[in-house]
Amino acid sequence: MTIMTHESKAFSGVWPDVPTPLKEDLSIDHARLYSHVRTLFVKGVHGVLLFGDMGEGSLFDVEEKLATLAVLIEQGIPADAIMLCATCPNMNDSVKLIRRALSLGLHGVTITPPSCEQSIHEQGVVDFFDLLIARVNHPAWRLYMALNAKKIAISNAAIEAVLNKHPELIVGLIDESANGTHTMDLLKSFGDKVDISSTHEMNHKLLKSRGVVSALANLLPRVIISMSTSAAQTQAHTVPGMKVKQGDERVQELITLMGQHPSTLAMKFILSLIYRDADWARSRPPLGELTAPSREYFDKTIKAFNLKTAEE
Amino acid sequence: MEFLNSWHVIERQNRLEVISHEEFVGLDPTSFQMFQNYQSRQHAMSEMRRLVKNEIKAASLKIQMVESRISKSY
Numbered sequence: 023m024t025i026m027t028h029e030s031k032a033f034s035g036v037w038p039d040v041p042t043p044l045k046e047d048l049s050i051d052h053a054r055l056y057s058h059v060r061t062l063f064v065k066g067v068h069g070v071l072l073f074g075d076m077g078e079g080s081l082f083d084v085e086e087k088l089a090t091l092a093v094l095i096e097q098g099i100p101a102d103a104i105m106l107c108a109t110c111p112n113m114n115d116s117v118k119l120i121r122r123a124l125s126l127g128l129h130g131v132t133i134t135p136p137s138c139e140q141s142i143h144e145q146g147v148v149d150f151f152d153l154l155i156a157r158v159n160h161p162a163w164r165l166y167m168a169l170n171a172k173k174i175a176i177s178n179a180a181i182e183a184v185l186n187k188h189p190e191l192i193v194g195l196i197d198e199s200a201n202g203t204h205t206m207d208l209l210k211s212f213g214d215k216v217d218i219s220s221t222h223e224m225n226h227k228l229l230k231s232r233g234v235v236s237a238l239a240n241l242l243p244r245v246i247i248s249m250s251t252s253a254a255q256t257q258a259h260t261v262p263g264m265k266v267k268q269g270d271e272r273v274q275e276l277i278t279l280m281g282q283h284p285s286t287l288a289m290k291f292i293l294s295l296i297y298r299d300a301d302w303a304r305s306r307p308p309l310g311e312l313t314a315p316s317r318e319y320f321d322k323t324i325k326a327f328n329l330k331t332a333e334e
Numbered sequence: 335m336e337f338l339n340s341w342h343v344i345e346r347q348n349r350l351e352v353i354s355h356e357e358f359v360g361l362d363p364t365s366f367q368m369f370q371n372y373q374s375r376q377h378a379m380s381e382m383r384r385l386v387k388n389e390i391k392a393a394s395l396k397i398q399m400v401e402s403r404i405s406k407s408y
Contacts, residue, residue, distance in 0.1 A: 057370045057371065057377075060335070060370070061369075061370045061371045063335045064337055064340075064342075098336075098373065099335070100335060103335075296369075297369060299384075330363075332344070332363040332367060333363040333364060
């Protein structure tokens with residue numbers, strides 16, 4: 023189901039929500055991040071989201087994020103193929119980050135108002151976006167509202183009010199909930215105004231959105247690209263010794279396999295197995311690293327999953 | 335992004351290799367495992383060296399384990 027009567031300025035294609043590799047001293051490992059991003063582009067992704075949920079955005083400060091962006095762009099990653107999650111614990115940091123990131127020519131910015139551990143009034147959300155946009159004070163940029171009820175519940179009325187006040191700047195809603203019904207509701211309510219996308223891979227097919235943010239695209243970029251284009255929904259992926267599987271079966275298998283493990287730690291550990299590079303598994307406290315039993319579990323299950331890194 | 339002059343680290347028939355992008359695009363994707371893409375051959379070679387060292391370390395560990403098992407059995 024696609025409702026799109028507006029002229030879209032939003033991103034298109036598959037954009038992985040990229041994890042942030044760390045050096046031993048827990049600073050950002052630019053070289054590892056750069057080669058991972060390059061590899062994703064070789065495999066056909068259209069852009070990357072940095073410092074999102076998978077990128078542990080809340081664990082890095084503004085300067086670290088800006089330095090990382092600058093290094094990637096300087097080394098040749100196209101700025102307009104980078105989206106930045108600018109959610110910060112306070113608005114000053116978000117404004118500082120967005121202003122300087124926009125000067126680098128990024129595609130756009132995703133943001134969720136900071137969580138206050140208290141119920142937020144509808145007008146509070148509207149005021150947040152009004153003030154943020156006024157303070158960034160940039161003539162033309164792309165802002166995506168990232169919606170995650172676990173962090174902060176934003177009512178449809180608040181979304182409607184924000185979209186009506188800033189129709190030129192807010193170009194998309196990115197639903198971080200796994201609930202397909204919620205995403206479909208957003209599509210019905212706001213699909214005529216902005217692009218709606220979901221970070222939950224199994225909802226991509228349902229939405230048929232132009233753009234997809236996907237954490238699993240770090241591991242199965244070609245499968246996610248295939249799943250997200252209607253023509254390829256019948257494309258099968260051959261895995262030696264196993265029955266021919268559809269892309270969405272592979273994705274569902276991976277989702278089940280990752281199960282209840284902390285998603286970023288699991289993702290980083292799997293990347294450490296794929297790249298045979300233990301340093302990839304590192305995260306900043308309080309995330310730290312996967313427990314020994316979890317590592318043992320992933321050692322076994324990823325071997326059985328038989329990820330074909332050149333095909334998938 | 336431009337990949338024409340880039341280099342790939344791959345594993346084919348249990349052998350690690352650095353190949354050019356030109357060669358890479360001609361390969362059957364079912365015939366190899368892909369590691370990462372690098373802008374320069376030097377970076378790709380350095381990554382391959384790291385992977386080879388890893389393999390050597392893993393093999394040494396296995397040999398040590400077998401040796402200690404054998405010595406215990408005598």
